[in-house]
Each structure stands twice: as structure tokens, then as C-alpha cells.
Amino acid sequence: MVQSSVLGFPRMGVNRDLKKATESYWGGKISQKELLAEGKRLRGEHWKIQKEAGINIIPSNDFSFYDHVLDHIQLFGAIPEKYSKHNLDPIDEFFAMGRGLQSPQTPEAAAVDVPSLEMVKWFDSNYHYVKPTFQDGQNFKLSSNPKPVAEFLEAKEAGIITRPVLVGPVTFLAIGKADRDQNVVPISLLHKLLPLYEEILVKLKEAGAESVQIDEPCLVLDLPPKVRNAFKPAYEKLSSLGGKIPELVVATYFGDIVHNYDVLPSFSSLHGLHIDLARNPEQLETVIGALGEKQLLSVGVVDGRNIWKANFKKAIETVETVVQKLGKDRVIVASSSSLLHTPHTLASEKKLDEDVKDWFSFAVEKTKELAIIAKAVTDGPASVREELEANAKSMEAKATSKRTNDPKVKERQSKITEEMFNRKSPFPIRIAQQQEKLNLPLFPTTTIGSFPQTKEIRIQRNKLTKSEISEEEYEKFIEREIEDVVKIQEELGLDVYVHGEPERNDMVQYFGERLTGYVFTTHGWVQSYGSRCVRPPIIVGDISRPAPMTVKESKYAASISKKPMKGMLTGPITCLRWSYPRNDIHQSVQAEQLALALRDEVVDLESAGVYVIQVDEPALREGLPLRQGLERDNYLSWAVKSFRLSVAGVQDSTQIHSHFCYSEFQDFFKAIADLDADVLSIENSKSDAKLLKVFVDEAYPRHIGPGVYDIHSPRIPSEDEIKDRIEEMLQYLKPDQLWVDPDCGLKTRQWKETKAALTNMVNAAKFYRQKYSKSS
Numbered sequence: 002m003v004q005s006s007v008l009g010f011p012r013m014g015v016n017r018d019l020k021k022a023t024e025s026y027w028g029g030k031i032s033q034k035e036l037l038a039e040g041k042r043l044r045g046e047h048w049k050i051q052k053e054a055g056i057n058i059i060p061s062n063d064f065s066f067y068d069h070v071l072d073h074i075q076l077f078g079a080i081p082e083k084y085s086k087h088n089l090d091p092i093d094e095f096f097a098m099g100r101g102l103q104s105p106q107t108p109e110a111a112a113v114d115v116p117s118l119e120m121v122k123w124f125d126s127n128y129h130y131v132k133p134t135f136q137d138g139q140n141f142k143l144s145s146n147p148k149p150v151a152e153f154l155e156a157k158e159a160g161i162i163t164r165p166v167l168v169g170p171v172t173f174l175a176i177g178k179a180d181r182d183q184n185v186v187p188i189s190l191l192h193k194l195l196p197l198y199e200e201i202l203v204k205l206k207e208a209g210a211e212s213v214q215i216d217e218p219c220l221v222l223d224l225p226p227k228v229r230n231a232f233k234p235a236y237e238k239l240s241s242l243g244g245k246i247p248e249l250v251v252a253t254y255f256g257d258i259v260h261n262y263d264v265l266p267s268f269s270s271l272h273g274l275h276i277d278l279a280r281n282p283e284q285l286e287t288v289i290g291a292l293g294e295k296q297l298l299s300v301g302v303v304d305g306r307n308i309w310k311a312n313f314k315k316a317i318e319t320v321e322t323v324v325q326k327l328g329k330d331r332v333i334v335a336s337s338s339s340l341l342h343t344p345h346t347l348a349s350e351k352k353l354d355e356d357v358k359d360w361f362s363f364a365v366e367k368t369k370e371l372a373i374i375a376k377a378v379t380d381g382p383a384s385v386r387e388e389l390e391a392n393a394k395s396m397e398a399k400a401t402s403k404r405t406n407d408p409k410v411k412e413r414q415s416k417i418t419e420e421m422f423n424r425k426s427p428f429p430i431r432i433a434q435q436q437e438k439l440n441l442p443l444f445p446t447t448t449i450g451s452f453p454q455t456k457e458i459r460i461q462r463n464k465l466t467k468s469e470i471s472e473e474e475y476e477k478f479i480e481r482e483i484e485d486v487v488k489i490q491e492e493l494g495l496d497v498y499v500h501g502e503p504e505r506n507d508m509v510q511y512f513g514e515r516l517t518g519y520v521f522t523t524h525g526w527v528q529s530y531g532s533r534c535v536r537p538p539i540i541v542g543d544i545s546r547p548a549p550m551t552v553k554e555s556k557y558a559a560s561i562s563k564k565p566m567k568g569m570l571t572g573p574i575t576c577l578r579w580s581y582p583r584n585d586i587h588q589s590v591q592a593e594q595l596a597l598a599l600r601d602e603v604v605d606l607e608s609a610g611v612y613v614i615q616v617d618e619p620a621l622r623e624g625l626p627l628r629q630g631l632e633r634d635n636y637l638s639w640a641v642k643s644f645r646l647s648v649a650g651v652q653d654s655t656q657i658h659s660h661f662c663y664s665e666f667q668d669f670f671k672a673i674a675d676l677d678a679d680v681l682s683i684e685n686s687k688s689d690a691k692l693l694k695v696f697v698d699e700a701y702p703r704h705i706g707p708g709v710y711d712i713h714s715p716r717i718p719s720e721d722e723i724k725d726r727i728e729e730m731l732q733y734l735k736p737d738q739l740w741v742d743p744d745c746g747l748k749t750r751q752w753k754e755t756k757a758a759l760t761n762m763v764n765a766a767k768f769y770r771q772k773y774s775k776s777s
């Protein structure tokens with residue numbers, strides 16, 4: 002029989018229940034016991050959903066209260082001393098690593114002030130994991146009540162034998178880093194870490210686990226030799242434990258593994274392998290050719306990264322090819338990756354037009370698709386005839402739908418000329434004109450766009466959605482918010498203001514809602530990091546801008562500001578990548594359509610008197626194909642072009658900013674430079690300032706604002722801490738090219754901490770302004 006398997010299930014629950022529970026716990030509104038009970042309830046629900054859908058191999062340990070990599074940091078005791086020394090309760094220590102902790106001294110406990118660990122993108126997705134951070138002389142120790150075992154037993158008690166999921170030892174180390182000022186090479190710690198994998202696997206076997214899914218997604222990357230060479234000995238060592246441990250299924254996803262196939266151990270040591278066929282179907286033949294005689298192959302044919310219904314005909318054909326070669330008992334039909342990247346269920350969507358709703362499939366629906374495909378192959382197509390017919394109908398309806406095509410958009414695309422990609426003059430001419438117009442001081446201070454999205458803002462927006470207040474009332478409310486934000490920036494002494502983005506639910510969804518070609522969900526939440534979720538809009542057709550999207554708010558803000566007001570837009574690549582893109586035309590075509598829509602907006606902002614315009618592209622890096630090569634070059638070429646197309650319509654005296662909330666520029670610096678933005682603001686506070694060296698090596702002439710403090714944590718950075726960061730930056734950047742700003746927008750913060758942090762930031766900038774104006 003062909004089995005079906007899910008690699009991981011979304012954690013938030015049907016109504017973002019996990020988000021509500023964790024935030025209530027952090028706010029002191031529920032107890033730890035209540036939080037743990039909610040986690041247990043959610044896990045139970047999710048196992049039940051999968052069981053009822055007919056899934057044979059159901060994952061456990063895919064749940065996390067914050068992030069699954071952070072779970073492993075705690076599981077293996079890779080906890081930096083700055084957290085462990087406080088002897089916090091394990092769950093509070095866990096959250097302290099995830100989001101930082103600043104708590105005052107009390108009669109029972111000493112004060113704690115720790116920043117969070119660094120958080121970065123999970124491969125090329127919009128999910129963020131907490132980066133394991135290692136010390137010289139790092140040791141590991143298995144936690145006393147290992148989570149994978151506890152959750153396996155919990156499911157067992159509920160009558161479900163699950164397949165626990167572990168992040169594999171090589172990936173766990175390869176995605177980590179040495180702590181600041183430490184020199185340890187993470188992969189060199191493998192010999193210390195492996196005994197803990199042995200220990201946990203033995204415990205899982207004793208608890209009754211028959212097999213374990215070991216995620217080694219780093220196999221899809223170009224690996225440094227030390228990491229490549231680590232696989233074989235690691236898995237041979239584990240397999241030498243034979244029957245003492247469960248059978249191991251190594252899971253890879255988000256790419257192909259053909260280039261790394263030779264690093265896997267002889268297949269006698271692995272029970273099975275999972276490959277992502279949604280992304281890289283062409284790897285199938287090579288992988289099958291290299292499989293050992295008894296190994297299972299788990300084929301990821303239902304896409305875990307999108308919301309499109311699987312094409313049953315195609316999927317079944319693929320699985321049947323595999324079955325012909327391996328036999329039914331050696332094949333597992335699986336999601337291509339964890340379903341973490343998809344919303345919970347389509348059943349919650351009451352407002353979607355029925356025609357498009359029929360094209361979609363969220364996590365719950367994807368589990369059903371897997372069971373249907375497995376049944377079709379096991380028992381023959383007749384056993385699921387109705388489902389197959391309905392699926393074929395829905396594929397046909399989408400392919401022939403009028404919704405997808407807008408000839409006017411196509412016509413405009415055909416008329417794009419080369420000069421539309423270029424600003425009128427080179428940077429030195431532009432910056433001189435901008436300086437004359439804006440008259441900014443040295444070390445200009447600014448923020449990245451959003452100010453706290455308070456409960457009150459969300460309540461008012463919710464009332465508007467439910468028609469409990471009128472559009473006019475809502476607009477008045479937003480105007481008042483903008484007035485407050487402008488006044489606060491005046492008081493803080495910032496140099497370039499923002500309007501604060503109070504009218505935006507999300508920096509991508511907001512634009513999607515104002516463009517044609519998009520549809521939206523009401524409950525399609527997906528975890529982005531920790532308790533934070535996004536509701537990606539869905540691109541179903543050609544995109545255009547029927548009317549200005551942000552001009553009213555920015556124009557109003559500029560009209561009441563004494564200092565330059567920065568207009569705020571989300572760039573074409575970020576709009577594309579943080580939406581669910583169409584799967585019927587190439588992403589470059591969708592990006593170009595978005596760029597044309599944004600170009601009109603940029604020009605309209607300028608005409609409305611907004612002379613600093615920031616076009617955020619935080620997803621540019623994440624969209625970079627995971628491996629070096631032609632695919633990467635092609636992506637960078639169309640991605641950079643779409644950014645340039647979106648901004649190049651303005652005068653030289655209008656200053657174009659772009660923002661990236663990541664600091665890894667080394668592998669695509671040329672593309673960053675090619676964007677030709679006048680000012681870049683980048684996330685940097687958690688990174689070693691050495692990374693900025695690339696700007697020196699490449700003689701980058703334009704302006705840069707590396708973030709001086711982390712915005713993901715409620716912690717307030719001190720003025721001295723910020724000065725230290727600026728001092729470090731000055732080792733690499735010239736004083737007259739340096740801006741001072743936070744890592745990213747402040748929407749997730751409270752006002753109290755925002756004001757305190759920005760006061761310290763402005764004071765630090767003033768200190769350097771004075772120091773350098775004296776010396777010049």
C-alpha cells in the first residue's frame with residue numbers, strides 16, 4: 002500500500018489560537034498551566050484532523066510555542082550563558098531566547114536584561130527561525146524532559162502513533178553561527194552533538210516510535226566541504242545503533258539534492274528519503290537510480306509552499322512512475338515540505354468568490370489531497386473517481402478563466418522601454434540636488450515606516466471591516482493617528498519623518514487590496530515568526546492599479562510636517578513573494594506588472610509633494626534561488642529591473658530609499674548596488690558590523706543606514722549601546738554616508754518602549770553629529 006504523509010502541520014490553529022495564548026501569557030493574562038494546556042489542545046486537534054483525513058504518517062514535534070529550531074536549541078542545551086545563568090523556568094528561558102527579556106528586580110527574582118537571539122529566514126520562505134548561536138568550547142546536554150518524546154507519548158495516549166520530526170544534526174549546526182567574538186566553526190561541534198541525537202533516538206524508540214523524520218534541508222544548498230563531508234559519518238554513526246533507534250527518514254525540501262547525493266551514506270543506513278518534487282520534479286530519476294534495494298522514497302507532490310490545489314492527474318502519474326520502479330510498499334505520498342507555510346483551512350473562508358475558492362487548497366485540504374492521491378494509486382482511480390473528476394474540472398476552470406487575463410496590462414508591458422529603468426542622472430548629481438532640497442544634517446535619523454499598530458488602531462479597522470463605522474470616520478481616525486505620529490517625531494527630534502502606516506493592516510496585504518488581480522482571505526493566517534502572523538494575499542490575475550494607494554495619507558502627513566516626510570511603499574518583489582503568486586505565468590511577469598503599478602504610485606507621491614520615497618524590498622534576498630548559478634543570475638536580473646522600473650520615474654531631486662531587513666549582502670552585493678537607490682536602510686543590529694566591509698570593498702558610494710537596534714524585542718537599547726554600534730559602523734562607512742535608524746519598522750512595539758528607544762537613538766546620532774562637525 003502507498004502511504005500518505007504530512008511533513009509538518011501549521012501550529013496556530015483555526016483562529017490563531019496559539020498566537021492569542023502566547024501573547025496572553027506574555028501579557029500576564031493567563032498562567033503557564035493554561036498556556037501549556039492550549040498547546041496540548043492544539044496538537045491534539047491537528048493530529049485528529051490528519052487522522053480523519055486518512056493520513057497514515059502523522060508528524061509530532063512539529064508543534065512549537067515559538068519556533069522549532071529554538072525548540073532544538075533548548076533540547077540540546079545550546080543555551081548561551083546570558084540566558085541560562087538566570088535559572089528561569091524552561092518556558093520563560095525559551096521565550097527569552099526568542100524575544101528577549103527585560104524584567105525588573107522583584108523580591109523573588111533578580112532583574113533580567115537579555116536581547117533575543119538572532120532570527121533569520123528559513124531558507125527562501127517568509128518564516129523566521131531562531132539562529133543557533135555557539136560558543137568556543139560549546140557543550141551540549143539533552144533537556145530533562147525531551148519535547149520530542151513528550152509529544153510522541155501525548156499523541157500515543159490519544160491513540161495516534163506519530164512520526165516525530167527532528168531537525169537533523171548537520172542542518173542544525175549548518176544553519177547556526179558562532180556567537181559574537183567567538184570563533185567556533187559550528188560543524189566542528191558535530192562529534193559533541195551526535196551522542197545527543199543517539200540519546201534522543203533511543204528514547205523515542207523506547208517510547209514506541211517506529212520511524213523518525215530527520216529534516217536535513219541544507220542538502221539542497223551549495224555546501225562548504227566541511228558540511229558536505231559531515232553527512233556520511235554522522236548517519237553511519239546513527240545507523241550503527243541498528244534496532245535501538247527508530248527507522249530514519251531523511252527529509253529534504255525547497256530544492257533538489259542531486260548535487261549532494263554522494264554525501265548521503267550508503268542507503269543501508271537510511272530507511273527512507275523524502276524529496277521535494279513540487280519544486281524539483283527532475284531530480285526523481287537520479288534519486289530513484291541511487292536508492293538502495295529496500296529504501297522507501299517519500300515523494301513531495303503536494304506543494305507545502307502555496308495555496309493552489311494539487312493537479313491530481315499529474316501527481317498520480319508521478320507517483321505511479323515511482324511505484325512501477327519501487328513497488329507500492331516503498332512509496333510514500335507526501336507534502337513537499339511542512340505545511341507551516343500554508344493557512345489552516347479553506348473552510349473558514351466565507352467571502353471568497355466560489356470560482357476562485359475552487360482553485361485553492363490550504364493545510365487541511367492538502368492533507369485530504371494527499372490521502373486521495375495515495376488511495377488512487379493504491380486502490381486504483383475508480384476508488385476516488387468523484388474526487389478526480391472534481392479536481393479535473395477545477396483545473397480546467399482555472400485554465401480557461403477570464404479572471405486571469407487583462408489585455409490592457411499586457412499592452413502596457415509590451416511598451417516598456419529601456420530608459421524607463423534608469424534615473425535621469427547618476428548618484429553624485431542626484432544627491433547634490435537632494436541635499437539642496439532636503440537640507441539634512443550629518444548622521445540623519447529616520448525610522449523605517451511603521452509606528453506601533455496599537456490595539457486601538459486594529460479595533461477601529463476591525464469596526465470598519467464590519468461596517469460598524471463609516472469610511473469617513475475611519476479616515477478621520479487615521480488622520481488623528483498621523484497627527485500624533487508627526488508630533489511625536491517632532492518631539493523626538495528625528496530628521497526625516499514617516500506617517501507611521503497606521504492605515505495598513507500589513508505592508509503587502511494593504512497593497513494587494515488596492516490592486517486588481519488579487520483576492521484575499523479573511524482567516525488565511527500563516528506564522529511569520531513567534532506569535533506574529535501574516536495573511537498573504539493571493540495573485541490570481543494580471544495586476545494593475547486602479548487608483549492611488551497611499552497618496553492621501555502621505556500627502557496629509559507631509560502637509561503637517563516641518564521636516565521632510567518619507568512616502569512608504571512596498572516594492573514589487575516583496576509584494577510578489579509575500580503574496581501567493583500565480584502558478585500559471587512566470588514570476589518575472591507578475592513582478593513587472595507590480596512594478597508598473599508602483600511606478601505610477603511613486604510618481605503620484607512626488608507630484609503630491611513627497612520628495613523622499615522609500616520602496617521596501619525586504620523579500621529581495623529571500624527570493625534569491627538557494628544555489629549559485631544561472632537561476633540566481635536570472636532572478637537577480639528581473640528582480641533588480643522590476644525595482645528600477647518602479648522608482649525611476651522621479652526627478653533627480655527626489656530621494657529614493659530602499660529597506661532590507663537582513664544583513665547578508667555578500668553573495669549578491671552587485672544586485673544591491675544595481676538597484677541604484679539613493680539610501681539603503683538595512684537590518685544590522687544583530688550582525689557583526691564586519692559584514693559592512695562589503696560596502697567598503699566594493700567602494701559603494703551611496704548612503705546607508707545600518708540598523709542600530711533590534712525591533713523584534715521589547716527591550717530598550719541604551720544610548721551607549723547605540724553609540725557602540727555607530728562606532729563599529731564608522732570603521733567601515735564614511736560619516737557623510739551614514740544614516741541612523743532602527744533595524745526595521747516599529748509596528749510590533751508598544752509606544753512606551755518605542756519612544757524610549759528612539760530617544761536614545763536620536764541622542765546617539767546627535768553625539769556623533771557634534772563630534773564630526775567639530776572635526777570637519
Ligand SMILES: CN1c2c(nc(N)[nH]c2=O)NC[C@@H]1CNc1ccc(C(=O)N[C@@H](CCC(=O)N[C@@H](CCC(=O)N[C@@H](CCC(=O)O)C(=O)O)C(=O)O)C(=O)O)cc1
Nearest residue numbers: 127459460462463506507508509529532533534535579749
Ligand atoms: C516585516 N515583516 C513582514 C513580513 N511579511 C509580511 N507580510 N509583512 C511584514 O510586515 N515578513 C518579515 C517581517 C516580519 N514579520 C512580521 C509579520 C507580521 C507582523 C504582525 O504584526 N502581524 C500581525 C497581524 C497584522 C495584520 O494583518 N493585522 C490586521 C488584523 C489584525 C487583527 O488581528 N485583528 C483582529 C481584530 C482586532 C482586535 O480586536 O485586535 C482580528 O482580526 O481578529 C490589521 O491590523 O488590521 C499579528 O498580529 O500577527 C509583524 C512582522
Ligand SMILES: N[C@@H](CCS)C(=O)O
Nearest residue numbers: 449450451617619746
Ligand atoms: N515600512 C515597513 C518595512 C518593514 S520590512 C515597516 O516599517 O514596517
Ligand SMILES: [Zn+2]
Nearest residue numbers: 619662745746
Ligand atoms: Zn523591515
